[in-house]
Amino acid sequence: MATVGIKDIAALAKVSPATVSRVLSSPELVSKKTLNKVKKIVDEMGYRPNRIGASLRTRKSGNIVAIIPDITNPVNAGIIRAIEQGAQSAGYSILLGDTQGLIERERHYADLVSSGQADGILLFGSRMPFKIDPNLPLLEQIPPMVNANESMNNDEIVQVAVDNVAAASAAVNYLISQGHQRIAAITGPIDVPSSNERLEGYILALQNAGIEVDSNLQIRGDYTVVSGVSSAEQLLLLRQRPTAIFCFNDEMAIGVMKLLKKQGFMIPEDISVMGFDDIHYAEFVTPALTTVHQPLKEIGTTCINLLLEQLRGNKVKPGKQFLPFELKVRASTGPAPRP
Template sequence: MSKVGIKDIAARSGVSSATVSRTLRNPELVSKDTRTRVLKAVKETGYKPNRFGASLRTQKSGNVVVVMPDITNQVNAGIIRAIESEAHKAGYSVLLGDTQNQEEREQHYADMVSSGQADGILIFTPNLPFTLQENKPVTEQLPPLVNSCEEIDNEDIYKVLIDNKAGGRAAVQHLLDLGHTCIAAVMGPKDTPSTLERLAGYKQALTEANIEINKNLIIRGDYRTVSGIEAMEKLLRLRHRPTAVFCFSDDMAIGAMNALREYDYRIPEDISVIGFDDISYAELMYPKLTTIRQPLEDIGRNCMQLLVEQLKGNRPEQKVIKLPFELVVRQSTGPVPR
């Protein structure tokens, strides 16, 4: 069976080949009657447009790149799902770039946009892998781009964020309201914006409660489960153990809870644990994990919608979209032990 082409569709629908191409690329530019006839012919013949050939003619790849430090992370999985859905609606394919926290990998994925293999980029790391000239406007030097989760320090870039500092403060305030005054913090990766902001919220809540910041209660983690286990073990070796622990990610909170059970501590009767993110496993834990919920799907959806607007040639007025977080109280936090 011979392959169906645009000329076949044109003959079947009684229009020119140019009109068929216009209908498939920009259906809003042709009349309703023409659009109906062309699309009927396409359906009847099973014609499949050659996207590669179209990309050569339009200089568009039909791809967008998503750059993330760890695509296996549950937080990122929720965001990716929403990005994929929005991209599909807009006619784009998603290329996932797992950087594994390596800047050379970030540069590699950024180069895909520069070389025309992708039309835009979503960046979930705090680094901007593009070189900027000081004497030119930023918007003229960058491809369609949106930054999220780990904020890039540039006010001219489109961003979708939550208030990590306020979220950290809310987590600690919840523990303070339960009567806790000896509250530990298990941080995320060193010097990342989300870590620094959540730490600032932790310190703000304690300072407002007239509680001195104890550096011994602040432990470095990396957002992964194993670092939560290791951090909790360090805290349990302290002479004055905390009565509550704020982990800067749910994965670390789950690790901390496993460590507590390993050493026969009760949650929350002996030590309360609160996380950050509200990943799917949070509600499956025993006890169920109290946490700060990030609107993961909304983050992904807004990122892709903001990118699509730029891909259309628009420049949205709102540079930064701030999405709300939510304190989700479950069973892993309780009153301070007597």
């Protein structure tokens, strides 16, 4: 806890603070002899340079703020983990901004950049946390930033995610290939772009197969288990029940399965259930959930690399960068029942 500074080291080693600084950050500029002398003292004294002082001078905090609606969401947690790993290897630390979906907290965390506490932003979510002047070029108004696992309808922003349209199409195509014709969709909240993209993919797949798109089969959920339950309840009330239910995340799929089992339906013999995300537990529910796997680690790594590249001062190709999804066929889907 005692506070030994660069000047103390300099005095002990009988050199100037400048030389000590050089020993620590650009050793190639220092002669072998003084290098060793200074290093020895640094070790002996257990000197740790004060990062705040350095930050003030260099105008780099060494921090990246991650703005996340919910860290307890396993998808976000998985991505963050990879991000943290990449950041740490590059000498950056991650500031955790769990916003609980509140815009004022998003703003608060975005402000850390203006106040010098962070150099860049990883944004989970689709809302721009700044006031933007539409008359000025966007890129001059925002700090280095990467949009993780969501979509912002702005092609100048660097975005990393799975191609939700294609992924949803693939999921629905699989169900169609199993003979399903009445395929329901349980979406996410209306203002979530990735959910809308999945809906687009769902509709596209049906249309391509010449299946009529029935809006009664589209229920809006909110990505929670209980909304899966209630959405499934609604679907079961339909005169013509679906033979397959495509849930836009695994949580809701778990809710759907819970209700179907409770009501005595067999999965997949009576109704197939498809999820999205491939969270850890998807594999362990009964029956194991068929779902779309998102490569969380790769998403995280790609995000942090693109951000680091910007922080190094390099331009990065703007727009969406897609990572490959994978359809995980497990036991919750099967051939459509004969009518």
